[in-house]
Amino acid sequence: MKRRPRLAVLDGMRLAAALLVVFCHYTASDDAWGSPATDLFPGLHDVTQYGWVGVEVFFLISGFVICMSSWGKSFGDFVVSRVTRLYPAYWIAVVLAAVVVSLWPAVRQLNNWTEAAVNLTMLQEGLGVHSTDGVYWTLFVELKFYLLFGLFVVVRGVDYRRCVMFCALWTVAGLAEQVAPNKLLFMWTEPFYSPYFCAGIALYLMYRFKPTALLVGITLISFVLAEYQVSHRVARLGYDTTNVDHRIAAWPAQLIVAAAFLLLTLIALGVFDRIQWRWLSTAGALTYPLYLLHQDIGLTALHALKGRVGPLPLVLGMISAMMLLAYLVQRFLERPLSSALNRAMKSGMAELRYNSAPAERRPTRVQAPAEPERVPEPV
Template sequence: MSKEQPLSRMPELDALRGISALMVVAYHYLYRYIELYSTEAEAISLMSLGKYGVQLFFCISGFVIYWSVQNSKMGMDFIVARVARLYPAYICAIVFTYTMITFFGLEGREHDFITLIKNIVIFHNFLGISSIDGVYWTLSYEVVFYMWVFIICTIFGKEHVLLLLSASYLLITGGNFFIDTPILKSISEKVFLYKYIPFFIIGILSFKAWEFKHIRNTDTLLAFMVILISTYINANDIYIYILCIGVFYLLVNGKLGFLNVKPLTYLGMISYSLYLIHQNFGYIILGRLESIGVNIYLGAFIAFSLSVLVSTIFYYAVEGPTKNFLLNSYRKKINRSEPYTIKKSETI
């Protein structure tokens, strides 16, 4: 990957996103579903590692969102782009999932219509509102991350995003150490993203290393302090930190070209829609297949294939067209002539 290569055409990012999606799907279908519902199979312990695909998603998000900030001419550009990216597919996904569960049933995951309406607030789980689909919890963290990036860029300037995110994390860490209260921990997690901000920082730091070929010493020092402290505090997850750092080191040094294969880049392209719809939809399919004696591995393959099919429809019918429409409408309103077309490497 050369420096001259446009970031919007980084197939390695799509491939990484595709791998992240595969990890999460494997976790849900071959571990979590078996743990919750299956009476015929045992959960595959190795597949439990698939849950860490979320952390890899957060790293990718940090990388690409900082790129988006660099290319935003004004704060409203960033806000409109994020809303257009997240909300149309999300709204369709919650309606789709709610409808599927209502018609076909899924024990313990049924919700009333009022809960469906409340899920429109994308950070609803921070307010104690249950999700139509459990995977939506990550979107709350994404939205809060976007909020902090916007605030920092507006008040202090885009060049200070990494510095201030790292410094605030270190301050919160100290606060949690000296004032160990449930309220502070809740605020730290939901407002300051205490558990996950280090992964966003890995992405931002990697982008700066790739795009600018230099990082100021203060930024570098604080960012690595965040990662090291997080690794120490969350000792059980040390391997995911090492994995993410290693993957992004290879990315910024152009060593992941071998991932540029159609299946992975395609999954990366539809990964947001796939992430939104695969869990409960897949559980319904797995349950029906298991009830007629289908092997769990074959069932998982069928559920995955159908989820990819539905996600493809979502991408081409909802995610891409609505984002293009909203952004082109916005550009027209502020008198910008260049049309917008969806970029494959944009992330949630």
């Protein structure tokens, strides 16, 4: 395959998805303000109350990016890349959030430090343990996708056929859960979110190879299922997510989903290949720490500062502060921790391969070369 330019617009899309979620938490929720957000942000609230759809956009992008970043990798390399990408920034965010909400429990409270320690595994959702920060539930969904994709595709080698079969089987399993509800099946099929991952995979195959009727079909089916499921998300989660006391319409959420599908399709078709603005790549690198850090830390700060500054200027200032915090975390903490974890995991994988091979076939031990500083992959 001919080398393609970096997908800078994809980085911008990730940042836009993160900002949707941030604006939703800051201007569509009453948590930080002690009064209705609808009164504080008239007009704006009507739009930002749908910002939670940014999570669905993340899942769509994730299907595309994971398929791209795992191509040609062994299962061990895939595990190393995912762990070193997800965990360092997450560990830092868990510790910071736990400290903030334990010292200033005005908006959120830390139940106990044992639960915070469990959060460091990223498995708390599976154990029924309270998440230290509200956004962490999405990472468990990501982990399940990585595990399924790794076991059913990467372990045998990522190729066109296996990716298509994975999308087909995961979709069918999700439909089976809808017909015959089962908690275990629901946990692994993720019917609310699997259409986004499957569409992302199909769109990456279009990008890597070319559009075909098969790939267009997978994308369209996933799109229809995504639109159906997001309307159910509005019905089931609308009140809790936006703290409103009236029923909200589904069509704005469906419109955001449609726009995300259209934009990623245009990216896959190479429409934006010429756009190589460096600031988009920099912004994309900040997206993950921004997403992890913004909610409980930001809401606590907003609560402390409310009344001293107008609500909208305060929100804009807080978003700027959270982006600065995300940059500092990414530049001075996440990078060195990721590099150290990467070296340690590669060494561990080398030991696993060496000690798992028959004695007569074991390769000569060779010390791994020093790792160059790497730019983190997108989630």
